[in-house]
Amino acid sequence: DTEVTQTPKHLVMGMTNKKSLKCEQHMGHRAMYWYKQKAKKPPELMFVYSYEKLSINESVPSRFSPECPNSSLLNLHLHALQPEDSALYLCASSQDRSGGVIYNEQFFGPGTRLTVL
């Protein structure tokens, strides 16, 4: 299995709702990432988990809360979002390290298209 899956594909939520995005990979990768992508722009890194620990938080507002329950799963909990948070949210994974070698190519999921009303 060489893919990253994300659910749901589309999500519409109000500014007072609480929702979660889910990401799963079964490639044995130990690093997982959340990105936000606006139309016609490159992805912007939000969070990095390495060996299930949060290693990078790119100063993301607290209304976004990541969680890594185990090495295969990554969640992004959403609460009190703003309309400007509407975007494509991409999850990615990479092998991280093995035998002293760093593997930094990232494999992306198809994304969740989020609309905040």
Place this chain on the structure above:
Amino acid sequence: GNSVTQMEGPVTLSEEAFLTINCTYTATGYPSLFWYVQYPGEGLQLLLKATKADDKGSNKGFEATYRKETTSFHLEKGSVQVSDSAVYFCALSVGGTSYGKLTFGQGTILTVHP
């Protein structure tokens, strides 16, 4: 800091034309270089990569060579198809405290007409 500059698009070509998308970079240390492709409505797919100077990455007829002397990683394809229409992102990754971060170029939209 690290940065990637791609040629501005959009690029419009006829089927079977030759494609070049320029990519230059600045980086601290020795980066790994990548080309990602994003088809409409999808996530990013890794197209090819190179991890050290003079490495050539290739996949699906696309090629790019890591040129340290010119800090470039230009993407080429000899004969494009309509199915190659997509957005192409050049990206780099370094280790150290920036480990885990991909620095992307702005993306180049490619449209191929029959």
